[in-house]
Amino acid sequence: MKKKPNKRDYSPWMFLAPYIIFFTTFIIIPVAAAILLSFTYFNAIETPSFIGLSNYVGLITQDEVFMQKILPNTLTFALIVGPGGYILSFILAWALAQVPKRMRTVLALVIYSPSMTAGVAMAVVWTIIFSGDETGYLNSLLLTMGVLLEPIQWLQSPEYLMKIMIFVTLWGSMGVGFLAMLSGVLNINTEIYEAGYIDGINNRFQEIIYITIPSMKPQMLFGAVMAVVGTFQAGAIGVALSGANPTPQYAGQLMVNHLEDYGFIRYEMGYAAAISVVLLIVVYLFSKVAWRLFGEKD
Amino acid sequence: MSAFQGTRMNPSKFHKSQLKFLAFLIPLAVFMALPIVYIFFHAFKPIDELFAYPPRFFVENPTLQNFVDLFTKTNDTGVPMSRFLFNSVVITLIVVVLTVIISTMAGYALSKKNFRMKKAIFEINTLALMFVPAAVMIPRYLLIDELGLINTFLVHILPLLAMPIGLFLVKQFIDQIPDELLEAARLDGASDFQIFVRIIIPLVKPAIATIAILSFQLVWNSVESSSLYVNDEGLKTFSFYMSTLTSTVEGNNVAGQGLAAAASLIMFVPNLIIFIILQSQVMNTMAHSGIK
Numbered sequence: 001m002k003k004k005p006n007k008r009d010y011s012p013w014m015f016l017a018p019y020i021i022f023f024t025t026f027i028i029i030p031v032a033a034a035i036l037l038s039f040t041y042f043n044a045i046e047t048p049s050f051i052g053l054s055n056y057v058g059l060i061t062q063d064e065v066f067m068q069k070i071l072p073n074t075l076t077f078a079l080i081v082g083p084g085g086y087i088l089s090f091i092l093a094w095a096l097a098q099v100p101k102r103m104r105t106v107l108a109l110v111i112y113s114p115s116m117t118a119g120v121a122m123a124v125v126w127t128i129i130f131s132g133d134e135t136g137y138l139n140s141l142l143l144t145m146g147v148l149l150e151p152i153q154w155l156q157s158p159e160y161l162m163k164i165m166i167f168v169t170l171w172g173s174m175g176v177g178f179l180a181m182l183s184g185v186l187n188i189n190t191e192i193y194e195a196g197y198i199d200g201i202n203n204r205f206q207e208i209i210y211i212t213i214p215s216m217k218p219q220m221l222f223g224a225v226m227a228v229v230g231t232f233q234a235g236a237i238g239v240a241l242s243g244a245n246p247t248p249q250y251a252g253q254l255m256v257n258h259l260e261d262y263g264f265i266r267y268e269m270g271y272a273a274a275i276s277v278v279l280l281i282v283v284y285l286f287s288k289v290a291w292r293l294f295g296e297k298d
Numbered sequence: 299m300s301a302f303q304g305t306r307m308n309p310s311k312f313h314k315s316q317l318k319f320l321a322f323l324i325p326l327a328v329f330m331a332l333p334i335v336y337i338f339f340h341a342f343k344p345i346d347e348l349f350a351y352p353p354r355f356f357v358e359n360p361t362l363q364n365f366v367d368l369f370t371k372t373n374d375t376g377v378p379m380s381r382f383l384f385n386s387v388v389i390t391l392i393v394v395v396l397t398v399i400i401s402t403m404a405g406y407a408l409s410k411k412n413f414r415m416k417k418a419i420f421e422i423n424t425l426a427l428m429f430v431p432a433a434v435m436i437p438r439y440l441l442i443d444e445l446g447l448i449n450t451f452l453v454h455i456l457p458l459l460a461m462p463i464g465l466f467l468v469k470q471f472i473d474q475i476p477d478e479l480l481e482a483a484r485l486d487g488a489s490d491f492q493i494f495v496r497i498i499i500p501l502v503k504p505a506i507a508t509i510a511i512l513s514f515q516l517v518w519n520s521v522e523s524s525s526l527y528v529n530d531e532g533l534k535t536f537s538f539y540m541s542t543l544t545s546t547v548e549g550n551n552v553a554g555q556g557l558a559a560a561a562s563l564i565m566f567v568p569n570l571i572i573f574i575i576l577q578s579q580v581m582n583t584m585a586h587s588g589i590k
Binding site for chain 2: 009011012013015016018019020022023025026027029030031033034037044092095096097098099100101103105107108109110111112113114116117122123124125126128129134135136137140144171174176179180182183184185186187188190193216217218219221222225226228229232233235236240256259260263264269272273276279280283284287295
């Protein structure tokens with residue numbers, strides 16, 4: 001740090017150039033293009049024509065499916081899977097930190113492993129488990145136990161699809177954020193705990209609130225951002241499980257699916273871009289909440 | 299009453315006070331592992347067990363038939379399965395290697411060099427951790443079309459190379475390397491490039507291992523590029539091929555289920571092996587993952 005910056009030193013840019021080129025091309029430009037396109041009518045054949053805020057106005061006032069199904073679905077899904085997965089990750093990380101190393105490594109591996117293949121590979125397993133006829137594992141189990149009299153079409157039923165999506169996503173949500181929190185808990189200086197006991201902390205709950213979480217705020221924030229991103233990334237799960245876009249009666253339709261529906265099925269690119277922008281704003285707002293909770297003021 | 303002794307983090311040996319955590323963790327871990335154990339059994343089931351009623355969890359007469367079928371099968375347009383697997387392996391290798399190099403280089407510049415916009419670039423990158431590629435799939439598609447990448451091999455590779463989380467983790471990790479070390483090397487006459495290769499790379503191996511895993515998971519499981527940007531069957535990937543097996547499994551496609559089960563095992567196992575080998579490096583990196 002003592003070295004004074006050399007005005008003609010281009011070396012940082014040589015190291016940064018490849019990253020910046022790809023980052024700009026595949027992240028910055030698409031986001032900028034989405035914002036621009038969202039103000040146009042564009043059917044992928046003619047040149048886009050500027051139509052101001054019409055797409056947004058249409059999205060809010062005319063798209064009944066969006067207001068009645070997609071938005072409530074997305075919020076329900078996000079509010080359960082996001083905080084749910086996050087809290088579960090923290091509790092698991094906290095409990096794991098209190099068992100000896102070898103046992104911890106094995107258990108952490110098992111808990112982490114679903115997140116490795118969440119998505120395509122797992123859709124196979126889940127479609128078999130929740131299969132609609134009596135050879136489906138869940139149906140077979142419930143029929144034998146006498147809970148059900150006839151098999152249920154789990155994945156085609158508007159009543160269950162959302163619940164199954166939430167369950168499957170939660171199952172696969174112990175990913176990088178979980179690992180970060182685990183190492184965060186493990187790296188807290190033990191002296192902080194001892195100081196806490198002298199200051200009168202007398203149960204585990206107080207200990208978590210006053211010592212554990214404040215001591216690992218940076219990891220908590222990283223975990224929270226990963227939870228938010230993971231939640232919105234998981235959008236394809238409903239379509240993967242039910243095998244259809246739109247999902248039966250839009251029961252599992254999330255913003256990502258709606259976007260795909262308009263962009264690649266109906267070719268209303270401008271409208272789809274407006275949905276993109278709304279989705280990015282929603283993701284940003286969710287992350288902002290995490291930042292408020294755990295970010296360090298500077 | 300004695301003072302509250304509280305939590306014993308990172309205990310070195312087993313004590314019966316840990317039983318309460320294990321009582322909670324072990325059943326949960328078993329439950330979470332069930333679907334994965336199930337993939338293993340399912341892949342080795344002969345056809346009559348795949349469709350047995352009532353369905354069985356365990357395999358009774360394990361067979362490799364599903365794998366044989368999978369490897370000898372060609373898809374509707376005559377492309378053999380091995381071609382998809384080959385594509386996936388090549389694409390994955392290239393993406394992982396390039397992502398590691400690109401992120402580490404950028405991380406070095408952002409951590410150890412002084413220049414204007416350094417802070418701004420890192421902040422934009424931190425913001426980009428929230429980036430959800432699926433949200434901008436349409437402009438991405440238009441851009442890729444514009445660049446002439448549709449139906450090329452490169453389209454599987456280029457969009458995945460900039461990985462904000464990779465740069466973030468490696469930069470945090472390089473921050474731990476003392477500046478004095480680099481200063482000493484510079485006094486000994488080492489060039490920037492030598493410092494990067496001889497000092498930075500060996501010292502940030504854990505972070506490199508972590509980026510490699512994350513980028514591996516991303517590219518190996520990705521179906522986006524094959525389903526959106528490639529029409530030529532011979533250029534598609536194994537994960538995409540697998541997702542087409544799943545969608546035809548609807549109902550009771552007898553041939554499809556065994557294939558899908560074998561394919562999902564092939565999809566899963568590399569993830570598992572790589573993570574097991576590199577897990578201690580990953581945990582080491584994660585200690586520096588905090589966002590401040």
